[in-house]
Amino acid sequence: MPDTAPAPAPSGAPTRAREPIVEVIGLEKSFKTQRVLRNVNLTVYRGETMVIMGGSGCGKSTLLGHLVGFHRPDSGSIRIFGRDILRLATWEMDEVKKRFGILFQSGALYNSMTIAENVALPMREHAALDRDIIDMMVKMKLKMVGWTKPDSLKPSEISGGMKKRAGLARAIALDPELLFYDEPTAGLDPIASAEIAQLIVDLRDKLRVTSVVVTHDMTSAFHIADRMCYLHLGDVRMIGTPEEFRKTDDPLVRQFIDGSLSGPLTAATTGEDYLRDLLGEE
Ligand SMILES: Nc1ncnc2c1ncn2[C@@H]1O[C@H](COP(=O)(O)OP(=O)(O)OP(=O)(O)O)[C@@H](O)[C@H]1O
Numbered sequence: 001m002p003d004t005a006p007a008p009a010p011s012g013a014p015t016r017a018r019e020p021i022v023e024v025i026g027l028e029k030s031f032k033t034q035r036v037l038r039n040v041n042l043t044v045y046r047g048e049t050m051v052i053m054g055g056s057g058c059g060k061s062t063l064l065g066h067l068v069g070f071h072r073p074d075s076g077s078i079r080i081f082g083r084d085i086l087r088l089a090t091w092e093m094d095e096v097k098k099r100f101g102i103l104f105q106s107g108a109l110y111n112s113m114t115i116a117e118n119v120a121l122p123m124r125e126h127a128a129l130d131r132d133i134i135d136m137m138v139k140m141k142l143k144m145v146g147w148t149k150p151d152s153l154k155p156s157e158i159s160g161g162m163k164k165r166a167g168l169a170r171a172i173a174l175d176p177e178l179l180f181y182d183e184p185t186a187g188l189d190p191i192a193s194a195e196i197a198q199l200i201v202d203l204r205d206k207l208r209v210t211s212v213v214v215t216h217d218m219t220s221a222f223h224i225a226d227r228m229c230y231l232h233l234g235d236v237r238m239i240g241t242p243e244e245f246r247k248t249d250d251p252l253v254r255q256f257i258d259g260s261l262s263g264p265l266t267a268a269t270t271g272e273d274y275l276r277d278l279l280g281e282e
């Protein structure tokens with residue numbers, strides 16, 4: 001489905017011509033015989049939070065992996081900040097990577113390092129800064145994500161919610177213009193999930209950062225999204241605002257957002273089409 005949905009300005013932002021930050025055109029990817037992404041078209045504009053959702057195995061992480069340069073598609077193109085990342089030399093891609101941050105599902109913190117050292121890592125690697133300046137910036141980033149514990153703790157000594165905060169502080173270490181989140185609330189209790197979701201909204205509003213968030217946590221999705229994209233078996237089934245999703249009468253999307261047990265998603269698990277999809281056959 002082409003990305004024809006209008007892009008509203010995020011709350012509070014003036015309406016003007018919008019700059020595409022992420023553009024995915026005709027993306028196709030198969031792993032062996034399994035078609036995982038099917039003609040995916042998606043545009044994310046500066047300052048908006050795009051939530052990508054869909055059932056387990058529908059290709060969300062694979063799509064995210066393409067956007068950050070972990071995967072190469074079989075065909076199609078990906079532009080980040082207007083640059084065709086599939087045609088960049090490694091050093092050019094490194095320049096693009098400095099402009100975005102990633103919050104991995106696990107937080108991906110180094111266990112042997114303190115939280116402060118983890119957050120400082122990208123600053124040490126990519127910016128020639130004095131130790132004092134780095135220490136000050138680490139404190140600033142941790143404050144931004146609502147860190148309340150000593151920064152001398154190790155990842156093994158903190159809760160899942162605090163790990164996400166620390167991972168987020170590291171993701172924003174270099175003041176990215178674009179943030180990618182993979183399941184930022186997975187494994188958290190409802191309160192910690194709501195806090196992380198609020199943090200994502202705050203970062204958008206305070207830093208004017210553009211975000212792409214993969215999640216199947218519907219409560220958070222509706223809280224943080226300016227627009228949403230629903231993937232079904234690697235296919236973009238719907239793109240729209242949370243309001244459009246709330247009102248949709250597409251039975252597949254409806255069942256997913258309502259979390260109903262009966263509907264086309266569960267009926268399909270016994271159908272021939274679904275088996276054909278699973279086997280990657282046409
Ligand atoms: N490196 C790989 N090699 C082979 N198959 C893969 C690879 N990565 C993903 N897949 C397959 O591609 C499909 C989509 O996987 P993906 O991880 O993108 O799903 P997802 O939507 O992120 O699921 P979840 O919600 O469970 O995280 C799955 O069937 C998965 O088994």
Ligand SMILES: [Mg+2]
Nearest residue numbers: 057060061062
């Ligand atoms: Mg995934």
